Amino acid sequence: MIPMTSDPSPTEAAPLCAAPHPEPRAATFDVPPGAVDTHAHVIGLPPDYPLAQNRSYTPVEATPGMYLGMLDALGMTYGVLIQVSVHGTDNRRMVETLRANPDRLRGIAVVDPDVPDAELDELAVAGVRGLRLNVLFGGGVGLDAMTRLGPRCAERGWHLQLLMDARTLPEMENTIRALPVPVVVDHMGHMPVSAGVGDPGFQSLLGLMRDGRAWVKLSGAFRVSDAGPPYADTASLATALIEANADQCVWGSDWPHVGLSDMPFNTGDLLDLLGHWVPDADLRHRVLVDNPGRLYGFPPAA
Secondary structure, eight states: OEESSSOOOOOOOOOOOOOOOOSSSOOOOOTTTTEEEEOOOOBBOTTTTTEEETTTSSSOOOHHHHHHHHHHHTTTTTEEEEOOGGTTTOOOOHHHHHHOOTTTTEEEEOOOTTTTHHHHHHHHHHEEEEEEESSTTTTTOGGGHHHHHHHOOOTHHHHHHHOOOOGGGTTTHHHHSSSSOOOOEEEGGGGGGGGGGTTTHHHHHHHHHTTTSSSEEEOHHHHHHOOOOOOGGHHHHHHHHHHHHHHEEEEEEOOOOOSSSSSSSHHHHHHHHHHHOOOOOHHHHIOOOOOHHHHTTOOOOO
């Protein structure tokens, strides 16, 4: 179990995050019915929702109401909540939100590798569809748990989600290929644009996508850009991923954009990036509707 604390105050090691833009705006293109934001977080604060002692940042609160308002503003029919690292393996805030919105939301949990089957079954009933492994931010469960949790995900029709730097992929590619479940890689591989599409790790990611072993989230442009807003330099990574396997790309807002000391963009700006990366409306429909519908089990929009 990851140690938690009731002290919400920021420290030098876990600085305070900026809040997301208070008025997220719609995209400049038409968002189709059934669109899914596949990556966002809800965050509670102590004492009700303790924070991990080894966290990398101290968040502001991100309530379910704020989250649903963001989905509405962006025109998203559905959403996928990802267990945030600062809550460690305490999935309560996320699960409460899933249970309150069973027709609209799915989730990805974080658990200890030796979690009881009964707890995994309860998470499945709540709407969880996979488990996240995180080696970038304090509070996560590392990639060494892949081989232990992979079979347990397979039993439930789940996948594994990886928050990692793609440059480390070559050393674990064989392990990923041997897993009984697909993997979903966060934030376009979470490596700096300056590493380039030719980086061996990014090439490994493209190969996993071509072979149907990996999905990728077209998200987190602000985390990988070298140029800063409007993050136009990220197009090279996004384009390569789409060309590798457009049917295994999904989009995520990464709201409330944790880990930033200031907030230089509106969440709608990030959705507009997808419009630049994918100007074809039919292909955008696959990324926003068809692909996440298959991955997370969302029904077609009415």
